[in-house]
Amino acid sequence: MNTTGPDDDSRYDVIICGYGPVGAVLANLLGQRGLRVAVFERAADVYHMPRAAHFDHEIMRTFQGIGLTDEILPATARIEGMHFLNADGRKLFGFDSPVGATPNAWDSGYMFYQPALEMALRRGVERYPNIDVFLEHEVLGVGDDHGGASVIVRSLADETRHELTARFVVGCDGARSEVRRQLQVEVDDIGFDEPWLVVDVALQRPVDLPDVCLQICDPRRPTTYVPMPEPYRRWEFMLLEGETSEEMEDREQVWSLLEPWLARDDAEIVRAVVYTFHAVIARGWRCGNVMIAGDAAHQMPPFLGQGMCSGIRDAANLAWKLDLVVRGLAPDTLLDTYEEERSPHVRRIIDAAVLFGSMICTVDADVAAARDRQFLDEGFVPPGDSDGLRLPLSAGVVLRDESGAPAAPAGSLFIQPVLTTDDGRTGLLDDLVGPHFTLVSRSSNPEEALTGDAATLWAALDGRAIAGRDDRGFLDAWFDEHECEVVLLRPDRHVFGTAASVSGASDLVSALGRLLAPRP
Numbered sequence: 462m463n464t465t466g467p468d469d470d471s472r473y474d475v476i477i478c479g480y481g482p483v484g485a486v487l488a489n490l491l492g493q494r495g496l497r498v499a500v501f502e503r504a505a506d507v508y509h510m511p512r513a514a515h516f517d518h519e520i521m522r523t524f525q526g527i528g529l530t531d532e533i534l535p536a537t538a539r540i541e542g543m544h545f546l547n548a549d550g551r552k553l554f555g556f557d558s559p560v561g562a563t564p565n566a567w568d569s570g571y572m573f574y575q576p577a578l579e580m581a582l583r584r585g586v587e588r589y590p591n592i593d594v595f596l597e598h599e600v601l602g603v604g605d606d607h608g609g610a611s612v613i614v615r616s617l618a619d620e621t622r623h624e625l626t627a628r629f630v631v632g633c634d635g636a637r638s639e640v641r642r643q644l645q646v647e648v649d650d651i652g653f654d655e656p657w658l659v660v661d662v663a664l665q666r667p668v669d670l671p672d673v674c675l676q677i678c679d680p681r682r683p684t685t686y687v688p689m690p691e692p693y694r695r696w697e698f699m700l701l702e703g704e705t706s707e708e709m710e711d712r713e714q715v716w717s718l719l720e721p722w723l724a725r726d727d728a729e730i731v732r733a734v735v736y737t738f739h740a741v742i743a744r745g746w747r748c749g750n751v752m753i754a755g756d757a758a759h760q761m762p763p764f765l766g767q768g769m770c771s772g773i774r775d776a777a778n779l780a781w782k783l784d785l786v787v788r789g790l791a792p793d794t795l796l797d798t799y800e801e802e803r804s805p806h807v808r809r810i811i812d813a814a815v816l817f818g819s820m821i822c823t824v825d826a827d828v829a830a831a832r833d834r835q836f837l838d839e840g841f842v843p844p845g846d847s848d849g850l851r852l853p854l855s856a857g858v859v860l861r862d863e864s865g866a867p868a869a870p871a872g873s874l875f876i877q878p879v880l881t882t883d884d885g886r887t888g889l890l891d892d893l894v895g896p897h898f899t900l901v902s903r904s905s906n907p908e909e910a911l912t913g914d915a916a917t918l919w920a921a922l923d924g925r926a927i928a929g930r931d932d933r934g935f936l937d938a939w940f941d942e943h944e945c946e947v948v949l950l951r952p953d954r955h956v957f958g959t960a961a962s963v964s965g966a967s968d969l970v971s972a973l974g975r976l977l978a979p980r981p
């Protein structure tokens with residue numbers, strides 16, 4: 462953190478407004494790439510109350526990419542699953558996390574304590590001398606100036622005002638984003654506004670509580686139970702018609718809601734606050750040189766534990782594109798692909814979260830009984846967990862077929878095998894190659910197949926190539942399934958495209974070059 466104030470004469474590559482989890486991940490990703498970055502955050506410290514409690518394997522892979530899994534992993538607990546119960550405690554359906562690593566190399570999901578995670582992310586940022594962090598600095602205004610952007614900030618410590626310039630500004634300033642407001646970005650309201658009381662407790666002794674997350678679809682009081690890492694547990698109780706935040710947050714009321722689960726001396730209440738869950742998505746995530754990410758761009762009810770995860774995916778999508786544009790390796794129109802790629806993806810997850818939310822939030826006894834019959838008698842299976850619903854990218858920087866659609870598996874997230882290379886190195890793919898464009902093959906080094914302009918572009922992009930074998934068989938299975946011998950990965954580990962033989966690597970790189978070239 463900077464102890465002196467911002468220098469108005471500094472010009473940054475990127476200014477990040479807001480230092481929540483999304484701003485902090487973006488800062489790590491840009492810091493790693495050597496960009497000169499300033500972060501402005503209104504609060505003096507990490508927000509002390511947890512909101513998010515779960516992230517998935519894809520997000521752990523992003524934390525791996527920024528070198529922070531050793532910091533983050535010890536403070537997490539593996540998620541065992543999520544069960545939906547009816548009012549009588551009968552299981553309507555559920556997701557049980559598979560034991561062992563996913564093809565991404567990490568467990569399917571993790572429970573965590575948000576303040577601890579955010580502190581780990583901030584320690585990560587401290588590794589980069591190219592990042593200036595200014596806490597207690599409120600962003601008052603943003604400007605999109607020709608060829609760059611600017612922010613006006615106010616120091617909360619001494620009331621001084623500063624105007625700073627950068628090539629780009631990213632608003633990671635949360636649900637009530639000032640950056641979004643100033644850009645006059647419209648927001649689509651998907652129609653979900655439910656107030657829930659969120660209660661976090663710290664257990665004072667071992668208590669026999671479920672290991673899985675529970676969604677108790679009881680029309681008399683829809684309730685969620687979340688097993689967070691020790692010693693924390695969370696309950697969420699939907700407010701019923703006529704109930705107010707004040708009466709629900711009253712300690713006596715909170716204890717009466719917790720009574721079926723806990724004795725009073727079993728736990729200390731860490732907080733009990735009413736949140737209204739929303740489902741909204743912004744239209745226009747980029748206005749010139751200013752972008753928004755995370756809750757500033759979208760919000761969803763927390764039933765799938767995907768709000769922060771979606772924001773971290775925004776950061777992973779944006780970081781390498783900002784890097785290419787700042788370095789002059791792509792035109793700024795590349796940044797238009799940010800919303801094109803991310804918005805449909807996040808919209809699908811919001812829709813799923815709203816669907817699950819509406820199943821859980823039913824307060825009409827007859828509707829709830831009909832829902833229960835659908836599950837218990839007719840074996841209804843809902844469309845899948847957040848993983849099953851995750852879409853490949855449908856647009857943007859991906860190889861296209863003749864119709865212009867992504868040539869599958871282009872756009873999907875690539876697996877992360879443990880590779881043993883011909884030169885005797887063994888490790889997780891991402892650790893071996895780092896955050897670069899990467900050609901992967903199981904036979905010969907694809908870089909040797911690059912010729913002419915493709916070889917020149919590859920060198921300019923600082924691309925990596927790797928050939929190796931995976932003793933667990935994931936790599937062979939993937940190449941066999943997709944009938945290919947080489948795959949070109951983007952820095953965010955999405956598949957750009959594949960070719961049937963290693964000699965096709967040159968064509969893949971040339972196709973990437975065409976998409977990175979200025980749009981006519």
Ligand SMILES: Cc1cc2nc3c(=O)[nH]c(=O)nc-3n(C[C@H](O)[C@H](O)[C@H](O)COP(=O)(O)OP(=O)(O)OC[C@H]3O[C@@H](n4cnc5c(N)ncnc54)[C@H](O)[C@@H]3O)c2cc1C
Pocket residue numbers: 478479480481482483484501502503504508512513514515516598599600601633634635636637638639659736754755756757763765766767768769770771772
């Ligand atoms: C009860 C609950 C449970 C949830 N559970 C999950 C879950 O299990 N998994 C999951 O993935 N997500 C979950 N979420 C969602 C998750 O908490 C959010 O999506 C995530 O915190 C958003 O991160 P962010 O960095 O975009 O915004 P924030 O965390 O809101 O951070 C924004 C930052 O910007 C700062 N800021 C704002 N305005 C200014 C300004 N003008 N100047 C300077 N700084 C400013 C703020 O102080 C703040 O630090 C849950 C949310 C709730 C409410």
